[in-house]
Amino acid sequence: MGKTAPPTTIPIEEFSGRFVGQSKRVRELLTLVARVAKSDSTVLITGESGTGKERIARILHEASPRAHAPFVPVNCGAIPEGLMESELFGHEKGAFTGAVTGRPGRFELANGGTIFFDEIGELPLPLQVKLLRVLQEKTYERVGGVRVQTANVRVLAATHRNLEEMSREGRFREDLFYRLSVIPVEIPPLRERREDIPLLMTFFQRRWEEEGRGDPVELGMDVQKALCDYPWPGNVRELENVMERLHVLYGGETVTVDLLPEKIRQHLSSIPEPLPSPMETSSDPLPPQSDSSPDAELPVLLDGASASLLPDPARLAGSIDAESDFSLTAFMGDIERTLVQKALERAGGNRSKAAELLGINRTTLIEKLKRFGIS
Numbered sequence: 001m002g003k004t005a006p007p008t009t010i011p012i013e014e015f016s017g018r019f020v021g022q023s024k025r026v027r028e029l030l031t032l033v034a035r036v037a038k039s040d041s042t043v044l045i046t047g048e049s050g051t052g053k054e055r056i057a058r059i060l061h062e063a064s065p066r067a068h069a070p071f072v073p074v075n076c077g078a079i080p081e082g083l084m085e086s087e088l089f090g091h092e093k094g095a096f097t098g099a100v101t102g103r104p105g106r107f108e109l110a111n112g113g114t115i116f117f118d119e120i121g122e123l124p125l126p127l128q129v130k131l132l133r134v135l136q137e138k139t140y141e142r143v144g145g146v147r148v149q150t151a152n153v154r155v156l157a158a159t160h161r162n163l164e165e166m167s168r169e170g171r172f173r174e175d176l177f178y179r180l181s182v183i184p185v186e187i188p189p190l191r192e193r194r195e196d197i198p199l200l201m202t203f204f205q206r207r208w209e210e211e212g213r214g215d216p217v218e219l220g221m222d223v224q225k226a227l228c229d230y231p232w233p234g235n236v237r238e239l240e241n242v243m244e245r246l247h248v249l250y251g252g253e254t255v256t257v258d259l260l261p262e263k264i265r266q267h268l269s270s271i272p273e274p275l276p277s278p279m280e281t282s283s284d285p286l287p288p289q290s291d292s293s294p295d296a297e298l299p300v301l302l303d304g305a306s307a308s309l310l311p312d313p314a315r316l317a318g319s320i321d322a323e324s325d326f327s328l329t330a331f332m333g334d335i336e337r338t339l340v341q342k343a344l345e346r347a348g349g350n351r352s353k354a355a356e357l358l359g360i361n362r363t364t365l366i367e368k369l370k371r372f373g374i375s
Contacts, residue, residue, distance in 0.1 A: 018059050019052060020203045021196035025188040029056075036183050037063035042135065044120075044180045045158040047187030050237030053158035054118060056187060061114040066154055069113030072106050077122035084127050091143035107140060107151050114154045120180065121161035121172060128173045135179045155180070190232040190239065197228045200236060204243045215252035223255050226268050337372045340365070344374070 019030060036043055037060050045053045054073065061071045079087050086096075090105030106115055117123065123131065134140050138151045157180045166172035190197065201224075205216035219227070232238050242264070246255055257265065339358065347353035355365040369375075 018062075019055060020200050021193060022199060023193040023195045025193045026196060029185070029187060032185060033059055034063070036060060036185065038065070039183075040064075040066075040154050042155045042157070042180055042182045043185055044163070044183070045156065045185045045187065047158075047160065048189050048235055049160050050235035051187040051189060052236055053160075053187060054116065056185065057114075057116045057118075057156045057158060060156060061116075061154075064114070064154065066113050070110050071114050071116065072110035073116045073118055074106050075118050077119040081124045081127075084124065085130065086143050088127070088130070089140050089142055090145075092145040096144070102142070105142065107134065107153060108149065110153045112152055114156060117155070117157040119159055119161075120157040121159040121163055121166060125171075125173065128176050132173060132176045132179060135176075190235045194228050197232075197239065198224065200239055201227065201243055204240055205247060208244070208247055213251075214247065217246050217250050217252070218254040220254065220256065222257055223260065226257055226260060226264060229271065230264050230267050336368070337374075340368055340372060341374060 019026065019033075021027075033056060043057075043060060045056055047053050057073075058071060061067060074088065076084075086103070086105065088105050088107060090103050090108050093102045117131075130140070134151050135155060139148050140151055141148055163172050163177045163181070167174040167177045201219070208214070209216055227239075227242075234241070242261060245261070246259070250259060257268065260268075340354070343354040343357040344351075346357055351365055351369075352362050355362040358365065
């Protein structure tokens with residue numbers, strides 16, 4: 001019989017509840033994490049800021065045989081260089097000015113458990129040498145001390161930087177890089193797993209509702225599409241920030257696109273609308289006529305336009321006399337131009353509303369404005 005994990009270990013099948021997502025990229029990630037969690041090997045977690053690197057580190061710890069012992073995080077970018085050695089290894093009384101008592105370091109606090117170096121790329125070079133020694137020899141001494149202590153910990157590290165490139169540039173020790181990246185785990189950015197965005201939005205809202213933080217917001221299909229199309233440079237952290245803002249400001253209400261943060265609305269307005277399909281522009285089974293022919297497009301305008309825009313047939317006929325130009329193409333082109341101008345006036349210059357009045361796509365309207373020279 002092999003050894004069994006402690007009762008506090010999270011079962012592998014519960015990983016999906018710890019890291020939200022059902023996309024192929026997430027399933028591959030969690031499959032790798034499930035395999036890695038059982039070992040004691042060093043893991044280097046990479047990914048952009050906000051992708052969930054610390055969450056993956058905690059899953060690795062809580063699903064490991066060390067789950068009963070502490071998980072101790074170290075933010076390498078937040079601790080001053082002069083204090084880093086003492087923070088990691090502790091110090092003895094009198095080791096430096098102000099050291100009136102001895103103090104354990106993070107390695108000592110994590111004894112039997114896991115120590116997690118977040119943003120390991122920010123660790124100063126002198127400390128990289130000391131960390132390398134711990135990884136190689138599993139021992140260390142407190143600052144000002146002589147007693148050798150055993151480092152009974154699993155080491156996890158994370159970074160959003162390219163450590164391999166940094167090592168080539170001399171900004172990160174190559175030997176430490178290879179010691180840390182025994183098992184590399186890469187977390188995909190949110191833009192590469194967009195199908196998980198609706199799941200994350202639901203997850204955040206349910207959590208806040210369970211915490212008694214008010215009712216969830218209603219998101220229309222246009223809002224959901226806008227949120228799914230946005231590239232999320234800040235990844236899951238940015239999505240959570242936006243959803244919390246909407247939850248606090250509009251809980252229990254229906255959120256419309258105009259209530260979304262400006263940067264999302266700006267991105268939405270920069271996306272070109274798709275060209276209309278033949279089914280959108282004509283119900284005639286015959287092959288479509290050339291786009292340059294106004295009488296090919298006018299039936300679409302007449303069929304889709306608001307009734308209040310259309311000219312009265314009797315008045316239209318009365319405006320034609322014996323001296324008029326009887327060119328059908330020119331005549332219908334004039335009607336089309338008039339309809340477009342009236343729609344723009346009615347919409348107060350708003351092209352999207354004008355296109356809606358005419359019953360055509362906004363892109364089609366813009367093409368007509370260019371052809372008629374209407375600004």
